[in-house]
Amino acid sequence: MSRTVFCRKYQKELDGLAFPPMPGKKGQELHETVSKQAWEEWQAEQTMLINEKHLSLMDPNTRKYLQAQMEHFFDNEPFDQAEGYVPPEQ
Numbered sequence: 001m002s003r004t005v006f007c008r009k010y011q012k013e014l015d016g017l018a019f020p021p022m023p024g025k026k027g028q029e030l031h032e033t034v035s036k037q038a039w040e041e042w043q044a045e046q047t048m049l050i051n052e053k054h055l056s057l058m059d060p061n062t063r064k065y066l067q068a069q070m071e072h073f074f075d076n077e078p079f080d081q082a083e084g085y086v087p088p089e090q
Contacts, residue, residue: 002015003015004016005017005031005032005033006033007033007034007037008033008034008038008075009034009035009073010035010038014035015035015036015037016032016034016035017030017036021039026067033074034074045069045081046070048081049066049080051082053082
C-alpha cells in the first residue's frame with residue numbers, strides 16, 4: 001500500500017516517498033511534503049546541474065547551492081537550470 005502526501009510542488013495529493021530522502025529534519029520534511037513524482041523530477045534536474053556546471057559534491061558550498069535550488073524547484077520558484085540543455089523530441 002502506497003502512502004500519499006499533499007505535494008507542495010503540485011498542490012495535490014500524490015504518492016509519497018517510501019522513506020525520507022536524506023537524514024535529519026530536512027529529510028523528514030521532504031518525506032511529508034514532496035511526492036515521489038516531484039522528487040524524481042528534482043533528481044533529474046539536480047543531475048543535470050551537477051554535470052553541466054561541473055559541481056563537486058565534496059564542496060559544502062555546492063551542497064548549499066543545490067539545497068537552495070531544490071527549495072526553489074519544490075516551491076515553483078525560478079531555479080537555475082542546465083544551460084544549453086534541449087530535451088529530446090517525443
